[in-house]
Amino acid sequence: MSESVNGVVFFMLAFATIGGALMMLATRNVVHAAYWLLETMLATAGLYLLLSAEFLALVQVLVYAGAVSVLVLFVIMLTLRRRSDAIRPFEPGLGGAIVAALFLGAVYLALTRFVAPAVEMPATAPGVVEFGQIMFTEWALPFEIASLVLLVALVAAVWWSREGEDR
Amino acid sequence: MTVGLPHFMALSAVLFSVGLYGVLTRKSTIMALMCLELMANAVNINLVAISRFVTPAEMTGQFFAVFSMVVSAAEIGLGLALVIAIYRRRKTVELGAMEELKG
Numbered sequence: 001m002s003e004s005v006n007g008v009v010f011f012m013l014a015f016a017t018i019g020g021a022l023m024m025l026a027t028r029n030v031v032h033a034a035y036w037l038l039e040t041m042l043a044t045a046g047l048y049l050l051l052s053a054e055f056l057a058l059v060q061v062l063v064y065a066g067a068v069s070v071l072v073l074f075v076i077m078l079t080l081r082r083r084s085d086a087i088r089p090f091e092p093g094l095g096g097a098i099v100a101a102l103f104l105g106a107v108y109l110a111l112t113r114f115v116a117p118a119v120e121m122p123a124t125a126p127g128v129v130e131f132g133q134i135m136f137t138e139w140a141l142p143f144e145i146a147s148l149v150l151l152v153a154l155v156a157a158v159w160w161s162r163e164g165e166d167r
Numbered sequence: 168m169t170v171g172l173p174h175f176m177a178l179s180a181v182l183f184s185v186g187l188y189g190v191l192t193r194k195s196t197i198m199a200l201m202c203l204e205l206m207a208n209a210v211n212i213n214l215v216a217i218s219r220f221v222t223p224a225e226m227t228g229q230f231f232a233v234f235s236m237v238v239s240a241a242e243i244g245l246g247l248a249l250v251i252a253i254y255r256r257r258k259t260v261e262l263g264a265m266e267e268l269k270g
Contacts, residue, residue, distance in 0.1 A: 017182060059233065160248040160252045
């Protein structure tokens with residue numbers, strides 16, 4: 001990894017990310033929207049590679065592109081049974097657009113006043129080995145708490161979605 | 168041209184705004200959850216970018232991004248389980264159909 005981010009690659013990935021997000025909102029078919037979300041997640045994994053976060057890029061592909069997209073597609077299949085159910089009416093939502101634009105404007109104003117701490121990208125980036133070592137020494141307790149969170153979420157998801165006679 | 172930290176932050180802000188717009192306007196529960204994932208994704212990009220530019224050796228932002236991914240994975244799993252539970256009772260997943268608490 002060189003000291004600077006390749007501008008061409010960055011703008012290609014940025015176009016893929018934002019374009020995928022916009023297409024996800026522009027398409028009227030929920031299934032197509034799920035596939036655009038998948039494309040956005042894969043482009044984000046490319047951005048992580050650009051930032052030399054190899055492990056996170058791998059996790060992004062595994063968790064978001066692999067698990068979350070399949071989960072979303074399964075729920076679409078289970079809840080929108082007919083083909084016509086997946087086609088949504090056009091929902092421009094002017095109020096939401098105004099709120100989002102105001103938010104974007106506020107963040108833009110904050111960014112123009114933002115002074116980057118280090119303009120030059122640091123040349124050395126630790127690899128996966130250092131990442132694992134820090135993860136299991138310094139961040140061992142949060143790691144265990146995270147696994148507990150996942151366990152509780154798993155049990156709760158099964159509990160909520162089961163076919164019970166009491167409901 | 169050189170791409171710096173502000174570029175990544177701007178990209179993340181745009182992505183977050185698109186997700187915010189989707190969450191506020193879509194009337195399908197599944198679309199709203201997908202837009203929530205988009206927002207979590209934007210936050211993760213920001214965390215990783217700041218980690219790379221400011222604390223490259225400690226990688227603090229990367230660990231935050233990992234834990235943020237864990238939480239958002241749990242969130243999407245629970246959210247979709249709720250969608251299925253609601254579908255069992257109502258036979259619909261429209262957000263407009265859930266208005267019992269409307270005063």
